[in-house]
Amino acid sequence: MSGLDSDGLREKLPVLRRRWDPVVLTVLCKDGPQRRRNLSQTVVDEGERIADGVLSEVLNRLQQEGFVAKETRSPNVVLYEATEAARDWVEWLRRVTDLSARAGKGAIAVTDDSSTHSAVDTTKPSSARVWNYLLGGKDNFEIDRKVGDEVRDANPQIATLALEQRKFLVRAVTYLAAEAGIEQFLDVGTGLPTANNTHEVAQRIAPKSRIVYVDNDPLVLVNARALLVSSPEGATDYIESDVEDPDKILRQAARTLDFSKPIGLTMLGILGNVADYDEARSILKRLVDVLSAGSYVVVCDGTSTSQENVDAVRIASEQGHPYNLRTLDQITGFFFGLDLLEPGVVPLTHWRPEVDPLPPAVDCYCGVALKR
Numbered sequence: 342m343s344g345l346d347s348d349g350l351r352e353k354l355p356v357l358r359r360r361w362d363p364v365v366l367t368v369l370c371k372d373g374p375q376r377r378r379n380l381s382q383t384v385v386d387e388g389e390r391i392a393d394g395v396l397s398e399v400l401n402r403l404q405q406e407g408f409v410a411k412e413t414r415s416p417n418v419v420l421y422e423a424t425e426a427a428r429d430w431v432e433w434l435r436r437v438t439d440l441s442a443r444a445g446k447g448a449i450a451v452t453d454d455s456s457t458h459s460a461v462d463t464t465k466p467s468s469a470r471v472w473n474y475l476l477g478g479k480d481n482f483e484i485d486r487k488v489g490d491e492v493r494d495a496n497p498q499i500a501t502l503a504l505e506q507r508k509f510l511v512r513a514v515t516y517l518a519a520e521a522g523i524e525q526f527l528d529v530g531t532g533l534p535t536a537n538n539t540h541e542v543a544q545r546i547a548p549k550s551r552i553v554y555v556d557n558d559p560l561v562l563v564n565a566r567a568l569l570v571s572s573p574e575g576a577t578d579y580i581e582s583d584v585e586d587p588d589k590i591l592r593q594a595a596r597t598l599d600f601s602k603p604i605g606l607t608m609l610g611i612l613g614n615v616a617d618y619d620e621a622r623s624i625l626k627r628l629v630d631v632l633s634a635g636s637y638v639v640v641c642d643g644t645s646t647s648q649e650n651v652d653a654v655r656i657a658s659e660q661g662h663p664y665n666l667r668t669l670d671q672i673t674g675f676f677f678g679l680d681l682l683e684p685g686v687v688p689l690t691h692w693r694p695e696v697d698p699l700p701p702a703v704d705c706y707c708g709v710a711l712k713r
């Protein structure tokens with residue numbers, strides 16, 4: 342394989358910040374111990390991004406050697422399942438694909454868990470994947486893109502809304518980490534890894550921050566390792582759970598978070614997945630009740646503030662992707678018993694924006710509140 346001789350790889354890999362396991366080096370470099378030694382020296386702990394094209398070359402070679410089986414789920418999503426022969430170094434493969442996801446190529450995932458693998462249903466749209474499409478990501482299938490396009494036709498603002506939700510996450514988490522001294526986060530309804538995941542924003546400011554992610558989408562689980570690349574001083578964890586099981590979330594989050602100290606609870610675009618408003622409120626209350634004083638709650642959700650948004654959500658629901666818009670009063674009701682920070686419950690774009698004048702409002706309202 343011309344692209345995989347050690348000189349070629351040496352050129353491409355100086356930016357790879359990982360140790361390549363001997364078994365992989367052997368596969369890649371069968372033609373001599375010296376070459377293998379050179380290659381190992383080249384790839385140890387340098388830089389931070391995996392070079393373009395290298396990952397797919399490596400995975401193709403591993404596939405030829407029978408170490409992974411490749412399945413193309415859509416033009417954008419390729420899953421590799423480690424075979425029996427590769428059982429001992431599945432973790433290694435995962436680390437490589439984490440780097441790929443962090444470099445913005447998150448469409449490749451490796452799993453040795455065929456139940457997770459097969460749980461990725463490409464015939465029905467998923468909230469995480471449609472959202473990923475609207476954000477301009479590649480972790481989505483044809484059905485997600487179809488629903489995403491129809492939703493955007495009904496409400497052309499929706500892609501802006503998705504991007505604004507991420508920007509709100511950045512501003513809110515930055516405020517909590519930089520000004521409120523919060524070093525622990527529970528992010529429920531995480532979404533597929535993208536730029537500015539919660540731990541990246543928090544740990545940029547406070548490297549020892551500890552973050553727990555929660556989602557119930559199998560593709561988020563497959564890609565979750567990209568969320569688990571913590572700073573050495575901090576920690577990240579991932580819980581696969583339905584938001585409707587807050588007790589499970591709390592039990593498992595306690596592995597990583599100290600509930601006797603303040604936590605930032607973020608629930609962005611997730612409570613609308615709970616059909617009944619009172620049920621959504623009681624889930625939130627169950628989570629908030631166990632937070633210590635000094636904790637913060639960050640919530641945003643889609644609202645029925647324009648006919649376009651109502652139409653968009655109706656179309657999505659008809660396509661098998663139901664969502665429940667709330668009224669402004671209902672979003673405000675999520676913060677009952679908490680001290681809402683200025684400017685209160687407002688459209689995403691109006692929460693402490695970094696631009697002046699205020700950008701146009703979007704059909705998604707948010708707030709940040711302190712638990713006293």
Ligand SMILES: C[S@@+](CC[C@H](N)C(=O)[O-])C[C@H]1O[C@@H](n2cnc3c(N)ncnc32)[C@H](O)[C@@H]1O
Nearest residue numbers: 469472530531532556557558583584609610614
């Ligand atoms: C609209 S996306 C929001 C993603 C992210 N919070 C953001 O702001 O970009 C909603 C996320 O909630 C997850 N989700 C939907 N229903 C859920 C449920 N019942 N339990 C847990 N997670 C759920 C989806 O898988 C998806 O990742």
